[in-house]
């Protein structure tokens with residue numbers, strides 16, 4: 001049976017492949033330290049689990065939820081956005097619930113991209129930012145980013161012919177996989193660029209709460225006029241340690257929200273009401289949970305980057321996310337180095353090429369294991385004489 005073109009055109013999903021290799025190592029009895037996927041290990045707040053259990057006991061919550069989200073959920077989202085990011089959201093028309101932000105970003109792409117359309121994607125990127133375009137039959141245009149420009153794309157080099165055919169620009173800061181943040185001036189430039197060329201601006205704000213040294217990232221919707229063209233995707237996966245719960249939301253321009261709702265009504269039935277109730281409890285917490293999550297990731301980051309730097313690397317500490325972007329030593333490409341490290345140490349990393357071609361030459365570590373396991377990973381690398389020579 002021949003798969004549809006949209007599937008055949010997709011590059012291999014490296015994380016699915018990595019899962020297989022990990023399972024093989026574990027079957028061989030290896031003590032695997034998994035720093036591969038950005039799969040948070042910090043448990044959700046107990047208040048949220050209590051709210052989940054309570055809501056699960058109400059039979060009414062077992063029924064299909066409303067497509068767009070319960071009014072209380074949407075109001076809680078609007079309050080959270082006001083409190084955390086200083087942005088004004090109309091809960092009625094400017095919010096939609098998502099079964100995780102990945103689902104939302106990809107379905108949003110399907111709602112707007114026609115075959116032949118371009119999208120603009122700073123690379124290296126979270127794969128859903130370019131794979132959604134390929135699924136829609138469009139062409140993601142890579143805007144290469146480097147450490148030299150703090151992983152911000154240079155919008156001035158986008159030629160008019162490309163801008164004219166571009167439907168969406170995808171931004172996401174703090175950014176996966178490099179951990180960079182975007183300053184307000186860059187967001188202002190991006191909003192002006194997208195308005196000038198009538199391009200939809202998607203901001204994936206998955207790491208909104210994972211930032212360090214008090215340098216808080218901003219919402220794209222805090223830029224004046226952004227709501228004319230922008231939609232922002234949020235998730236409880238990283239903020240509240242709820243990746244398996246599949247809970248997210250989008251906020252922003254009401255027309256864009258309406259199109260996302262429209263496509264989703266044809267695909268799913270919205271977010272489990274019980275999970276919505278638990279998320280409402282998360283949004284209203286004022287017990288310093290997110291401060292503790294940040295402090296935990298910051299300690300892990302410091303231990304890991306200091307450890308690598310003592311082995312020959314010269315890595316700057318990332319400003320946000322739970323990732324460290326690591327140059328590959330000479331003699332390996334990113335996939336070979338990932339396999340080498342897994343084979344010699346049982347430590348799982350992600351090859352940079354999974355984040356687009358410009359990710360070649362790097363691997364990503366996700367700091368989703370306790371500090372002692374991160375120290376253990378470094379010790380194993382040291383013992384295996386894995387150092388940086390380039």
Ligand SMILES: Cc1ncc(COP(=O)(O)O)c(C=O)c1O
Pocket residue numbers: 038099100101102103126172176204206234235236237243246247248
């Ligand atoms: C940039 C970015 N957006 C979205 C997601 C997925 O989030 P969710 O669990 O809400 O689907 C991830 C997960 O790693 C991510 O890195």
